[in-house]
Amino acid sequence: MPSKKSAIKELKKSRKKQEHNTSLKKAFKIEEKKINSLLASKDTTKLKTQISGFVSKIDKAVTQKLMHKNKASRKKAQLLKNAHQLSSAKSS
Numbered sequence: 001m002p003s004k005k006s007a008i009k010e011l012k013k014s015r016k017k018q019e020h021n022t023s024l025k026k027a028f029k030i031e032e033k034k035i036n037s038l039l040a041s042k043d044t045t046k047l048k049t050q051i052s053g054f055v056s057k058i059d060k061a062v063t064q065k066l067m068h069k070n071k072a073s074r075k076k077a078q079l080l081k082n083a084h085q086l087s088s089a090k091s092s
Contacts, residue, residue: 021066024061031054031057032054035047035054035079038050039086044083044087044090047086048083051080051083055079058072058075058076
């Protein structure tokens with residue numbers, strides 16, 4: 001445990017920031033699971049509305065430095081690829 005006043009304050013700040021980031025990451029993972037379940041259920045109407053919101057959340061996570069930009073672009077590409085395959089399979 002730190003003994004200096006500034007070190008104590010810094011420890012409090014870092015723990016609070018860690019807690020905040022953890023909650024954002026959990027919410028992101030829950031949203032990702034919802035999208036994956038929609039992909040599995042092949043519900044294209046709900047999927048289209050959810051994708052745009054999820055992509056914006058991915059971009060926001062990058063700006064908040066919760067996720068690396070390359071990981072974000074990979075996730076978006078995989079999601080859009082799967083959604084496109086699903087929609088092209090439905091139209092065929």
